[in-house]
Amino acid sequence: MRLTRANLVLGAFLIGAVVIGGVLAPWLAHTDPVMDANLMNAETAPGREFWFGTDGQGRDVYSRVLYGARTSLTVGIVSQLINSVIGVTLGVSSGYWGGWWDDWVSGLTNMMLAIPSLIFALAIMAILSPGITSLLIALGLTNWSYSCRISRAATLSLKGQGFVQAAKMLGYGDVRIMLTQILPNILGPIIVIGTLGMGGAVLAEAALSFLGLGIRPPAPSWGSMLSNAREQITTAPWVAIFPGLAIFFTVLGLNLLGDGLRDLLDPQSKARV
């Protein structure tokens, strides 16, 4: 119990800090993250004026990190939302109805699971123009397999239980049963998967932006800030360190929160990892 509470508190604290940073960025930042680029200040070490130093174009890293929080959080939340909606819809419906629909969805899920999700997202980003919307589509369409599997398994076991049978006897339609009987019972594990998935989405955004296929500079995304960092690593290591730390703490917060939520909402989880 103590550990659960510690997880939840620490996770919430970290995420809270990131959310506040992102939401209040216009007030907390010192400069405009894109426009204020003074080449004369390029690659200045962290100091009193530039808390996190400046990058190769003379932009304030601190401000860019703050604005980057908005991008990363948006990507994390929205893409996970899409994932969960797709996964739960497909999973619950295929578990409930069975038959050819189930075969079809299972086949699709098997195929999805055979392709590493980062590679799939990469392929999709390749055909869409880079930017946040494309990223949301790419990540949202490629990561739903796990929540689909879990929803399906949960639906299969709930399907035979008393209260579902009772609802059927009362004449509830299929969709109504799925929405009112089954969905509330799988909410716990889905929330946990969603929270942990958000961390994965943030990491994926960073990786894709690093590869040049996500968010392109000069947009202030943590991933794009790191894409040039390799060249500057010897001259200005702070350009890489701070965005990386930002990603680390955000994902850590999400993971801790997810762990705590799992202990709270889904203590019997077979997927305890």
Place this chain on the structure above:
Amino acid sequence: MKPGGIALLEVEDLCLSVTAGGKSCDAVADLSFAIERGQIFGLVGESGCGKSITALALMGLLRRPLAWRSGKIRFKGQEIQALGPEAMRHLRGKHISMVFQEPMTALNPLATVGRQIAEMFVLHEGMGWHEAEKAAVRALAKVRVAAPDQRVKDYPHQLSGGMRQRVVIAIALACKPELLLADEPTTALDVTVQAEILELIHDLCAAQGTAVLLISHDLGVIAQSCERVAVMYAGRIVEEAGAQEVFQRPRHHYTRGLISSLPLLGARAINAANGRTKLQEIRGMVPAVTDFPAGCSFHPRCGMATQACIDRAPGLTRLEGGASVRCHHHA
């Protein structure tokens, strides 16, 4: 107790506690009984009365949140309740053995049955694996398993519940322990298999001189095999006597309730003549460990309860013939 002899196992005022949320209460209290060499001793009571915990305590297998609080356990004259884990380990398997309730999950699913029996010989008798596997075949034959040399190579999931329990018994009795703790050994088995297993335990232990502590909630099982019986309720022994006596002349109202709640098979007319038209029950429910009633813990369910029963917990009254009962108003 036999005059002039030391009992094999003596339990004196044993007290076991369970801790939850920072608070601890006694799951078992004032527990005292003795088992002679070669004797079959029955411990009967409903679920939650503390019988299994007692057995675990005797083996030194109590884990959080359960713990020994006070009292003595003497095995062959030596006090073992506070023995270190190493010393306790030497007793287990070799001198005191245990058979658990669930044969389906009691064996390692990834090792052959033969290997799991052979482990006993390797551990306690210093045999090599090859020799031990041969001894395992003999052990299986002893528990009346057909074609033991074939069965030895089987995995647990290939055997039925009854067969698995035989394997568990073979493991427990492999090194000829002096005391066998059998915790509900037949509860999970079919009725026909139950009788066979009980008979098996009885015969083997008689042959080897092993004493048995037979724990069950099933009065029939206890009546069939035991020489001496103790009845437990809410963590305490409420009655103890020879088996015949307990069933023919129960002295505690709980024991009486248990016995009369047994359905009597027979023509309806006979039952009606005895005034029985419905199954008799003991009203109320077994109290949770955290909610043991004050005074005599049985008083809320007892038809004979008086103010004294609520005020004072009864002590153990010794009666003639070696029986004892814990009641203010025993029969």
Place this chain on the structure above:
Amino acid sequence: MTAYVLRRLWQMVPILLAVALLIFVIFSVVPGTFASATAADGRNVVDAQVLERMNREFGLNDPVHVRFGKYVAQLATFDLGISLRSREPVTVVLGQRLWPTLQLTLAAMLLALALGVPLGFVAALKSGGWVDSLSMVFAISGLSVPLFWLGLMLMYLFALVLGWLPSFGYGDPSHLVLPALALCVFPMALLARTTRAVVLEILHADFVRTARAKGMSEMRVVRWHLVRNAMVIVLTMAGLQFGSVIGQAVVIEKLFAWPGLGSLLVDSVSTRDIPVVQGCILCIVIFFLFSNLLVDVLSARIDPRIKYT
């Protein structure tokens, strides 16, 4: 068992075809074809006639179903087409990059298993103690670190500051150290957590209680009863992890200029070298399916309850 393996190999075919179709469809939607992508790079100034010739030469003007039909026919003969960029057969191009990727991913998985599983065991056996807390803090951190940032930091520390190891390239074993190290952290953390959870669960199982009742020391209980039972689940998790490791290898390969399938994939995606992209993805999927099969076969060897008829 052989029948099962053959059946699984046979079942891979529809999955691969489905993947091939999916990739094909995705890239047919691409607004830019290879030729115009080359032109758009600004590196080659190509006039309309050359563009037209390139399109005709590569059959890029044919309708989609014709192109896919041709592709499937080629696949049946293990011909993956020609790289639009280098004009070499795709199979040759892939062949050059296969081994480096295998090296990297296998090294990372082995490290992850060798370090993560024992860590999980120790954490579970000493549950509640400082070893447990410390290892789990380490594990959850390992799951939260952005991969290339880790690689970058490692590169910075060990190659640039300390100069112990080379910072990029391929050649002798010393080049493998940093990339493999960076790549192994995530699966190692996950395996440590899984192992810990599984071992804790088994420690409370009935058959472990029986083993203790036999008078076995805790160490023997672990060795004779715990390890095998835990390994079945851990192995399955490791197999699943392999797929994700292959995906993440893309990033590491790009960062360390490691000439493997991953960096090839990224490069050919940006140049729209479709045949190579398709070939890479198919190759990766085959890897993953094979590793899953291997894990299933190994599980069946360890766990006699698993029957593949």
